[in-house]
Amino acid sequence: MTWMHAVLLLIFIAATLIGYKIINRVPSMLHTPLMSGMNAFSGVTLLGCLAVTAVAIGVGAKALGMIAIVLATINVVAGFGVTNRMLKMFHKVDKEVERD
Numbered sequence: 001m002t003w004m005h006a007v008l009l010l011i012f013i014a015a016t017l018i019g020y021k022i023i024n025r026v027p028s029m030l031h032t033p034l035m036s037g038m039n040a041f042s043g044v045t046l047l048g049c050l051a052v053t054a055v056a057i058g059v060g061a062k063a064l065g066m067i068a069i070v071l072a073t074i075n076v077v078a079g080f081g082v083t084n085r086m087l088k089m090f091h092k093v094d095k096e097v098e099r100d
Helices: 003-024 028-055 059-088
Strands: none
Touching: 028 059
16 A cells, blocks of 8 residues: 555545534534535536546546446435425425315
8 A cells, every 4th residue: 555545545534534523413403404515515526426437548447437427326316305305394285174
């Protein structure tokens, strides 16, 4: 393992731990708006995957890029689906009053 791989691994571990600490402290009332914002960041990730895969040279790199594109797309679509479902819980349902 080169020093660059070690630095990247440390950055990944630090980002994971910091992200976990931050998300753990978010109050329940803010989860829906926070999810919407994170879905926007996932869209940026998807664009990054597309750009990197477009310039990839090796077959292995292109395959990994394709997997990244598929996973990022699933993340974006599912995230907005869950956010939409959560927002529907806050809408009042207009029920027609039935008369006998």
